[in-house]
Amino acid sequence: MVLIAQSRQLNLKEVLSHRLGPLPWALASPDGNVRKTCKSSLAKRLLKFPCVAESLPLHSTCLIDGMALVQKLNGDGKTFADIADYALSTVLAEASHSTRVDIVFDVYNEASIKHMERVARGADSGTEVKQITAGHRVQQWKKFLQSNNNKTNLATFLLKEWGKEQSRTRLGEKVLYTTTKDQCYKLTQQGVHKVADLSSTQEEADTRMLLHACHASRTGHKSVILVSDDTDVLVISLATSDALTCDLFLKTRTKNRISYINISQLARGLGSQLCKALPGLHSYTGCDTVSAFAGRGKVSALKLLQKNEKFCESFQKVGADWTMTPELYAALQEFTCQMFSSKSRITNINEMRYALFCAKKGTESWQLPPCSDSLSKHCLRANYQGAIWRRCLENNPVVPSPVEHGWSRVDQDGDLQLSIDWFNVSIGP
Incomplete structure (x- = not known):
């Protein structure tokens, strides 16, 4: 396109105000998906502040991402009853020093931005098991977990198995909360009860875990431990820590060690203003649902934000509302x-x-920032994801359709599927 512009003496500045290919290569991968980045680099940078807990308080609440838990299990050759029993043993070991443990599962909605990412990872490519029964033996556990329906039904099955008296006896004095779809149940030695205060339409376990942390805080628990290695959880917990009256910890694992991060202490060290800006910065610089910028990492973006108070204030506004103002886009x-x-x-x-x-001569299109048209779409997507994260303490947040927020619906073999809306204007002048 640039060569054509030069040969025909077109206005090069005008040409470069458009994308130079079928997709904005600064944001899109060659297969048409969002460009990825190393999310954990942001976590490593934030965790440079001294925040490792020297000791953990007793009688805490332990919050576990349910799907992350089952993904780590080896279910090959085991019956579903065996898997449920092993999963409960893992939960009780993880929460050995806690009096309350919450298992929070994702919800799988096809009309969501998370569904696109799951499809890209191979979700719904597995063989669906129509009915999960205790005696059914699993042949390929990883393949089983590639079906969203299987994962939904598994959460329901685990609740059923854990709710049996022989399983509840194993709880001792612990209280177990577990979610399935939009409902939550409380399990004790005495029985199983639905918890209306924890029913929620939230889709992501990452956000719903903070809703459970808030519930634990309100019901008298002084400390909450989040078990997660996901940078999203770190960012969301830092942004919401000042809204909780309990001490918040994050349990992380590396190949060599386990660490407990004192989120409350880390948030105080980083400062409230920076913590409130993190969800906006994290979504804008690349997450599971929003593109990263080619060649531009999260650490340099964080440093830039920390040097400029105006940028920090701007990113606090990303996701504060579902619509983006012209002033925020300009910032x-x-x-x-x-x-x-x-x-x-x-x-x-x-x-x-x-x-x-x-x-610089020989600059490739992916090395340039996206044009204004493509960047505006990116801003809409980052704002939408940021808004979902910022509403993590709401049971039933009102989430608008992603259409007109950087996504669109396209016809794929007669079925309308959610797709990234990369641009409005044509490829060139």
């Missing part, structure tokens, strides 16, 4: 210009594209 556009050239005073993304192209 994000300026931030993106700084990401690509920290010494430049250019604040318009199209002008930055032109300046970078002229500054």
Whole structure:
């Protein structure tokens, strides 16, 4: 496109205000999905502040991502009853020093932005088991877990098995909460009861775990331990820690050791303003559902935010509302210009594209920032994901359709599927 523009003496600046290919390569991968980044780099940077707990309080609440738990199990050759028994043993071992343990499962909605990511990972490619029974023996556990319906039915089956008297006896004095779809149940030695206060339409376990942390805090628990290695959980917990009256900890694992991060202490060290900006920054610089910028990592973006109070204030507004104001888009556009050239005073993304192209011969399109049209769509997606995270303490947040928020519906073999809406304008002038 650029060569054509030069040969025909077109206005190169005008040409570069459009995307230079079928997709905005600064944001899109060659297969048309979102460009990925190393999410954990943000976590490593944040955790450089001294925050490792020297000891853990007794009588805590332990919150476990249910699907992360079952993904780690080896179910090959075992019956579903065996798997339920082994899973409960794992839960009780994980929560050995806790009086309350919550198992929170994801909910699988096809009309959601998470569904797109799951499909890209191979979800719904597994063989569906129509009815899970205790005596059914699993041949391929990983294949079984590739079906969203299987995972939904497994959560229901685990509740049924754990609710039996012989399983409840194993709880001792512990209280077990477990979710299935939009409901939550409390299991004790005495019986099983539905918990209306924890019914929720939230889809992600990452956010719903914080809803459970809030419930534990309200019901008198002084400390809550989140068991997760996901950067999303770290970011969300830091952003919401000041809304909880309990001490919050995060249990993380590496190949060599287990660490307990004192989230409450870390949040105080980082500062309230930075913590409130993190969900916006994390979604904007790349997560499971939103693209990263090619060649631009999270650590450099974090440093840029920390140096500029205006940027910190702007990212606190990402996700605060479902709609994005022109003022916020202008601020994000300026931030993106700084990401690509920290010494430049250019604040318009199209002008930055032109300046970078002229500054270095042989620049590839993916090395340039996205044009304004594509960046505006990216901002909508980042704002939408940020808004979901920021509403983690609401049981039933009102979440609008992702259509018109950076996604669209396309016809795939007669079935309308959610797809990324990359741009509005044409490929060139």
